Amino acid sequence: MTDKKLIGVDLGGTTIKFAILTEKGEIQQKWSIETNILSDGQLIIPDIIDSINHHLDMYGMSADQFDGIGLGSPGTIDHEKGTIKGAYNLNWTNEVYPVRDIEKGTGLPVTIENDANVAALGERWQGAGNNAKDVVFVTLGTGVGGGIIANGQLLQGANGAAGEIGHVTVDPNGFMCTCGKRGCLETIASATGIVRVARDRASEYAGDSELKAMLDDGQDISAKDVFDLAKKDDDLALIVADYVCDSLGFVLGNIANTLNPKYVVIGGGVSAAGEFLLNKVDKAMRKNEFATIKDSTELRLASLGNGAGVIGAASLIKVG
Template sequence: MYRIGVDLGGTNIAIGIVDGENNIVKKGSVPTNAGRNPDEIVKDIAKLTTDLLKEMDILPCRIELLGIASPGAIDPVNGVVSRATNLGMVDYPLVAKLRELLPIKNIKIENDANAAALGEAVAGSGKGVDKFIMVTLGTGVGGGIIIDGKIYSGFNYAGGELGHMVIEHNGRQCGCGRRGCWETYSSATGLINITKEYMINNRNSIMWKMVDGDIDKVSGKTAYKAASMGDMTARAVCAEYTDYLACGLVNIINIFQPNIISIGGGVSNEGENLMAPLCELVDKLQFTSAATVKTELRLAELKNDAGIIGAASI
């Protein structure tokens, strides 16, 4: 038997056929073309799924589950995308729509951050532990909480929004309407903003040369690359970013005490340049700093496959 994972993103729809050992045996993708009628997106999901099954010579009756990882607020019980503005979906019955087009009846849906965390829990950096949390550092800060192999999202399925815990009262404005949310400091966007602030106050930084004098060319990689070249301003940026990131992680550890927290997303590509000072600071600041057994910080392992494997594991 096989399972199918659908990673529905704002840019691409990635679909994979997953075997019993959580290996992706076949995958493909098509552009999402967000902004069109959601029914057209569902048709593309159904078509790509059908094409992959034909290529693998697998009958639909051998598919025990088709899981969908979708952005936005999700009602997994009723199979509804409550709100995903980038996909133009509001109270959209995605599961019911897909059932009309595919001979697969066991179809489920989950929030994409939760699904990615589940993927890492069953086949990646959190495999084999009971309490696992994934934090994704991208445009925002995503999070997923896995307890005893199951996604924890609260009684109303809206929990796990780790990026929106406030770490600074009346701090930076967040897109959610509040101020001081963790993601305004610790996302890739937050890192870029911190970098720009330091550059404006330090015109001699090598970072100006790296972006040809155009501050709008600053990326999440700029400060870490300059820091590796010895630029003191860039090192100050990385240190401040690490402080903010550690603040949120310590809050999570103090509340949940998970076995492992996995760090994913674009910023995680900095590897040990990110993780070494981060682990040292988190170890120092957490409430249980004197404990013999502590939460371990790891880099995520599955990269772009986490959503597919997680969706197939709902």
């Protein structure tokens, strides 16, 4: 073990988060900059290079004190070429070359990975995954993402798309998904999906409900509103929450049956519903598991919050 440090970069559509970590995963410095997606996102990689170089200079550090840079990004990753394409929220419609360009600009080796996968690595290394060899991570945000670590290795798949838990089909005749097929988990359990379910169920609901009144009044609602009202026993909100959690538990139970992970970890903004969400999903998950899985796989809430991305990105240098 050397005493060299790691740099983790979590590239998002709004902000780019950076951290300097020890090889044990302890964050020593962190900062962030705004993501400039103008000009087809052509300024993003130069901004990353400039920010890293500026901060190393500011902290009186040099490249030879680091093992490398790990970068988590949206989009499809080509690990062999070191490229990213299809990161539409960054305006990267064409292929970009972050490994080549950041290595040239900083003098440090760079490893890249999908953002959901680096969040999974972060939770596994320093969070709720407890550094277990087998961990499944699902993130419930604007969409539903995921990452799978099996026998200590991140599963990438033949085309880099392993762990796309959001596109497991729950209802073949369900809502249309942005991916082009119907009934994906993402159409139900994402933040936007929960609102969609609420509007759909409200159209058929005739009882007394604050959520129903809000929707009938034309108010904008959020997934947080749905779960906050469900916690207060609002009837319609409970119907929505139960359907969302049953659907998520169905998918996670079957993934657990397939992979037998030590931990299944739920993160993302929707996970802020906390133990209320966890308990409902756990009940549904157990209903769909066979006995051996029930005895050996545990459902947990993520514990690192926004820090999972930079920590997981830095861990790419350890395993990359």
